[in-house]
Amino acid sequence: MLGYIWQYVYTSFLRYWLKWLIRQATGRCELQRICSGYKPGATRTAKTEYSLRSSKNKVLRGALETSKDQLEPCVDQILKEKSVKPQKDPLFRGSLLTCLFQITGYSSLFVSVEDVRKEVFDSENQEHEAMLLKLWDLLMPDVKLESRITKQWGDIGFQGDDPKTDFRGMGMLGLINLVFFSESYTEEARQVLSHANHPTLGYSYAIVGINLTEMAYSLMKSGALKPHFYNTVLGAPKLQDFHQLYCYLAYEFDKFWVSEEPESIMHFNQYREKFHNIVKTHLQDPDVSLALTVSKN
Incomplete structure (x- = not known):
């Protein structure tokens, strides 16, 4: 019960203010810190997915449901929402785009797998x-x-x-x-x-x-x-x-x-x-x- 209460308090209040304080100290949003702090792979993509899913921003949450052909403009919109200037962090856009291709690609793959499974011999x-x-x-x-x-x-x-x-x-x-x-x-x-x-x-x-x-x-x-x-x-x-x-x-x-x-x-x-x-x-x-x-x- 205490664990549930702590999780609720953290996700609802503390997480937002903690992210704000770290951004003020580092000049980077959480997504930037994730993409620069971890090598390409499961840890980086999983943390990116959690960050997007936990966000109060509709644009960021919506990125998880974006179609493959709309991912690039979606990333550009995220940069705008988070006030990230590409010239100051030139690697961020490509890293975030890779993560989103993996995240949305997994969901699309399951749909394809399910379609084949439903096909009767x-x-x-x-x-x-x-x-x-x-x-x-x-x-x-x-x-x-x-x-x-x-x-x-x-x-x-x-x-x-x-x-x-x-x-x-x-x-x-x-x-x-x-x-x-x-x-x-x-x-x-x-x-x-x-x-x-x-x-x-x-x-x-x-x-x-x-x-x-x-x-x-x-x-x-x-x-x-x-x-x-x-x-x-x-x-x-x-x-x-x-x-x-x-x-x-x-x-x-x-x-x-x-x-x-x-x-x-x-x-x-x-x-x-x-x-x-x-x-x-x-x-x-x-x-x-x-x-x-x-x-x-």
């Missing part, structure tokens, strides 16, 4: 079918698929004879992630599949992949992935950046699973949660970068 859609067959060819290049509906799908970790039923939760997002990993990191994807098909330590490759897509989606939705994207993308992140994150999760989960040596797949939820917590712990590091790195022989 349609077996009548030739593009959907071609992508599914491409997944098979990438993972099983030496084995011909006997027919579209077959038990062979179980060899790459689907539950039944027709994989379309497994995409219900994550829609096309689950399939696109599986194909992206298999196409971008073919050797690694096949290695992961071989581990998944281990007679005692195995797991359902495709089903777990879709499950990891759900993990990435939930982390994105909660905002937990902001530090990762703010550190790895100098600007607005794109769908490809989300797919790259999935590749990291797929590869790292396999390493985690093999090292843990679970008794059986029946304990999957327990180990999934443990892995999820590991990822969330990594994301609390302001310098985090969940980038897939593979050793090349």
Whole structure:
């Protein structure tokens, strides 16, 4: 209760006067101090986001909702509102613009991710079918698929004879992630599949992949992935950046699973949660970068 009261008092009264006093002493507004005091990345962008969101100024708060093509004039308006003269602080405008591209880009990326997730796999859609067959060819290049509906799908970790039923939760997002990993990191994807098909330590490759897509989606939705994207993308992140994150999760989960040596797949939820917590712990590091790195022989 006391913590809540202090937070209210700070945000409502003390923060404003503290900012005013520091500006009088330094000649710089809070945004200037943030942009000059921190290197590009999660800490600088997160502090900028908090400063804008906490501002009583409508222009500053509105910057968080500004469309990509209006960000430059928005930054110019902020400079005007805060009486910042570009010639006295020539780096500020570019730094603030980068932060805003990252902040608004994250929100836009989630909208794109959600749109793909809502797209239902349609077996009548030739593009959907071609992508599914491409997944098979990438993972099983030496084995011909006997027919579209077959038990062979179980060899790459689907539950039944027709994989379309497994995409219900994550829609096309689950399939696109599986194909992206298999196409971008073919050797690694096949290695992961071989581990998944281990007679005692195995797991359902495709089903777990879709499950990891759900993990990435939930982390994105909660905002937990902001530090990762703010550190790895100098600007607005794109769908490809989300797919790259999935590749990291797929590869790292396999390493985690093999090292843990679970008794059986029946304990999957327990180990999934443990892995999820590991990822969330990594994301609390302001310098985090969940980038897939593979050793090349």
